[in-house]
Amino acid sequence: AQSVSQHNHHVILSEAASLELGCNYSYGGTVNLFWYVQYPGQHLQLLLKYFSGDPLVKGIKGFEAEFIKSKFSFNLRKPSVQWSDTAEYFCAVSYSGNTGKLIFGQGTTLQVKP
Amino acid sequence: DTGVSQDPRHKITKRGQNVTFRCDPISEHNRLYWYRQTLGQGPEFLTYFQNEAQLEKSRLLSDRFSAERPKGSFSTLEIQRTEQGDSAMYLCASTREGFNEQFFGPGTRLTVL
Numbered sequence: 001a002q003s004v005s006q007h008n009h010h011v012i013l014s015e016a017a018s019l020e021l022g023c024n025y026s027y028g029g030t031v032n033l034f035w036y037v038q039y040p041g042q043h044l045q046l047l048l049k050y051f052s053g054d055p056l057v058k059g060i061k062g063f064e065a066e067f068i069k070s071k072f073s074f075n076l077r078k079p080s081v082q083w084s085d086t087a088e089y090f091c092a093v094s095y096s097g098n099t100g101k102l103i104f105g106q107g108t109t110l111q112v113k114p
Numbered sequence: 115d116t117g118v119s120q121d122p123r124h125k126i127t128k129r130g131q132n133v134t135f136r137c138d139p140i141s142e143h144n145r146l147y148w149y150r151q152t153l154g155q156g157p158e159f160l161t162y163f164q165n166e167a168q169l170e171k172s173r174l175l176s177d178r179f180s181a182e183r184p185k186g187s188f189s190t191l192e193i194q195r196t197e198q199g200d201s202a203m204y205l206c207a208s209t210r211e212g213f214n215e216q217f218f219g220p221g222t223r224l225t226v227l
Contacts, residue, residue, distance in 0.1 A: 004156075032214050043156040044157075044205070051214065090156050099170045100214060101147060102207075104156030 002028045004093050006105035013081050014113050018112070021076040021108050023091030030096035033074040035065055036104075039087045050074065061085070083114045116140070120206050124227045127196055134192045135222045139208030146189050147216060148181060149205040150174065157205055163189060166209070173180035196226045 007022035025031060035047040048059025055067040065076045074091060088109050092102040119138045127133050139146050144165050149157035160179070162170040165186040176180075178196075183189040193200055203223050207216040 006156075034215075036218075043220040046215055046217075049215060090154070094214065098160045099164075100145060100209065100216070101159040101162055101170065102149075102157070102216060103159070104149075105154045106154070 002039045002095055002103050002110065004028050004091055004103050004105040005036050006089075006091050006108050008015070008108045009106065010109045010111070012111045014114065015083055016080045017076040017109070017112075019076070019081050019085075019108075021089055021091075023076065023105055025072050025074070025091075025093045025103075027072060028095040032094045032096075033065075033067060034092040034094075034102065035063070035076050036090045036092060037073075044090070047076070070082070081110070081112050083112045086110060086112045115156075118151055118208050118217050120204075120219040120222050123220060124223045124225075126227065128227050130185050130220055131196055132192065132194045133196060133224065134190055135204055135224075137189045137191070137206030137208075137219060139188070139206070140217055141187075143208035143210045144186065145209045145211060146183060146192050147207045147209075148189070149207065150196060151203040151205060151221070152201075158207060160204075161192075191225075196224075200224060200227045 003026045005024045033050040036044045037047045048068045050057045058064045090107045091105040121136045146163040148160040150155040163183040178194045181191045203221040204222045206219045209216045
């Protein structure tokens with residue numbers, strides 16, 4: 001079955017610390033990969049996406065992610081987090097040939113301490 | 115671009131009652147998706163419309179659930195004979211064909227007592 005796994009459920013960091021959130025997906029052919037963020041009280045927003053080309057993609061607010069095809073991974077990184085990055089982060093995948101539906105991981109809650 | 119809107123934002127109902135939610139996608143977005151999110155989990159796909167045609171339904175969508183998109187614009191999701199296990203956030207997302215990125219609405223939080 002097609003699935004997405006996020007390794008960390010709850011991460012607590014101090015401001016200026018570096019962040020890496022893991023995401024792995026099951027094999028299913030060509031994929032489109034996404035990271036969505038949900039700030040407290042707000043709806044899901046796209047952070048960044050990978051469709052093809054350069055496997056290192058940059059998103060909003062200094063986030064980036066690297067697609068490693070051999071590892072079926074799409075990890076999210078940020079060199080220096082801020083208190084305002086406190087949110088829930090979701091990795092999602094859509095598989096080619098599907099209807100574009102997204103398969104989400106279970107999410108990672110990031111808490112940044114000032 | 116006014117974004118995806120959903121109504122109501124919150125719904126509290128008693129077990130056994132029927133509820134209906136509405137989603138208004140971004141105009142000119144012909145693809146519309148419904149997802150369900152429970153506490154501590156990521157959203158799970160429920161169903162997909164391309165224009166007015168419902169092209170995919172998840173096995174999660176029991177026969178108590180029905181969705182429509184009659185004119186290819188707004189969509190409704192109805193749950194009949196609600197159960198406590200239906201309590202969740204119901205999310206709607208839209209996109210246009212070939213674009214892939216989905217834009218999400220604020221969701222409707224359903225509580226079944």
